[in-house]
Amino acid sequence: MSKIEDVKVLVESGKSKKIAAAVQEALDVGDKAQDILNAMVASMGVVGDKFSAGEIFVPEMLIAAKAMSKGVEVLKTVMAGDASSSLGTCIMGTVAGDLHDIGKNLVIMMLESSGFDMVDLGVDVPAEKFVQAVKENDNVVLVACSGLLTTTMPALKEAVQTVKTVFPDMKVIVGGAPVTLEYATEIGADGYASDAGSAAVKAKEIIGAS
Structure with missing residues (x-):
C-alpha cells in the first residue's frame, strides 16, 4: 500500500x-x-x-x-542510480543577491537523476564565479542560473551575458518564480524551465540529448 x-x-x-x-x-x-x-x-x-x-x-x-x-x-x-551514463557537467547556482536554495537543490537532484554531473555553486553567486566554474571543471555542457526574486533579475541577466561573452557556445538555462520564457529569450538564455521537472527535460533538449 x-x-x-x-x-x-x-x-x-x-x-x-x-x-x-x-x-x-x-x-x-x-x-x-x-x-x-x-x-x-x-x-x-x-x-x-x-x-x-x-x-x-x-x-x-x-x-x-x-x-x-x-x-x-x-x-x-x-x-x-537511474542515470546510465553522464551527459556532461552542469554548473548551477542562485544568482548574486538571492539566497534561495530549495528550488535550486531540487533542480540539481532532477538533473543528476537525468545523467548530468552537477557542480553546485550555492547561493548569491556573482556572474564571474559561473565563468570560473566552467574553466575549472571538465566537460561542462550547461550552465543553470536560478533567480527567485524580482530584484535579482538584473543579476540573472548579467550572469547569462557574462557566461555567453566568455563562452559564446555554452548553453545556459534559467529559471525561478519571476522568470518567464520571454525574459529568458530577451537576456540570451538558451532555455527556460518553470519547475524542476521540466528543467530536466529542457536541459537534455538544449544539449541535444533528448
Missing part, C-alpha cells in the same frame, strides 16, 4: 526527524522515487500557498523546507 500520503503530511507539518524513514518506507513498499518527489513538491506548493495567504509564516515555511530537503536526501541516491 502506498505511503506517499504519509510523506506529504510530514512535509506539510515540517516533521524533519521522521521524513527520511517515511520516504524509505514508501520506497520499500514500491512507491516510485519520482512519484514521492512529485508528492513532496506538491506539499511544498500547499505550504507556499498557505504562506502567501498569511496562514503560516517564515519559520513554518522553513521547517517544511527542511523536512523536504531531508526527504530529498533519501531519494537522491535512488534517483542518481
